[in-house]
Amino acid sequence: MFKSWKAGTLLLVLLVPALLFIFLKLFGRNHFTLPKYIPRIDSTTGEPLMRKQVNLKGENVIDTVFHTVPGFRLTDQNDKAVDQSVTKGKIHVADFFFTRCGTICPKLSSQLTRVQDIFRDNPDLVFLSFSVDPEHDSPEKLQAYARKYEAIPGKWYFLTGDKAQIYNMAQRGYFLPVVDHGVSYGKPDETFIHSEKLVLVDKEGYIRGFYDGTDPEDVDRLILEIRVLLDMYKTQ
CATH class of the missing domain: 3.40.30.10 (Glutaredoxin)
Structure with a gap:
């Protein structure tokens, strides 16, 4: 009885991390994101420029206009x-x-x-x-x-x-x-x-x-x- 319980516990200890890894591999998603830097400034108000944009969901939103690196x-x-x-x-x-x-x-x-x-x-x-x-x-x-x-x-x-x-x-x-x-x-x-x-x-x-x-x-x-x-x- 004791040996059976001990074997079952050992199997569980080995199996859970493996199952967790498989779950994260198949269903896990990276929810990290990175901010954008350097908002463009409205020269007349001194405030960040804003404009209507379409987000990734296809929704119309008002968002900050950010600086983009120029060409060279x-x-x-x-x-x-x-x-x-x-x-x-x-x-x-x-x-x-x-x-x-x-x-x-x-x-x-x-x-x-x-x-x-x-x-x-x-x-x-x-x-x-x-x-x-x-x-x-x-x-x-x-x-x-x-x-x-x-x-x-x-x-x-x-x-x-x-x-x-x-x-x-x-x-x-x-x-x-x-x-x-x-x-x-x-x-x-x-x-x-x-x-x-x-x-x-x-x-x-x-x-x-x-x-x-x-x-x-x-x-x-x-x-x-x-x-x-x-x-x-x-x-x-």
């Missing part, structure tokens, strides 16, 4: 013209760096290598790294840098070109600070000031998150939220 036309590490079409229908992660940077950029790029490796086989995600030192960062310099961080061609783009356009993209596109002091202080790291943030952008161009690219734990959060965003598109 620059040159990549392969000396090819690249524009926003490389992000069409894709999620992207953006950052700003320069190849002579010896402080935060190596940390940023190393963390991006880690993120790239996790999603290397997912065609719905690309990476854009904009140089804040385009006069120095020629395609040849970017190509060497890309090799150093094992960038996958067609997945991770290192971009150079018109400086005004790049700085405008940082400040008004991704809402990240960038400064060129215009004079050399002996060290490039003291000439160019830029953010350590990584920016997650969805397929429609809405910003979905900012992350400290020098902090592995915050980059772990980026990895999680990329997965959430990918899942949101699957379940729409």
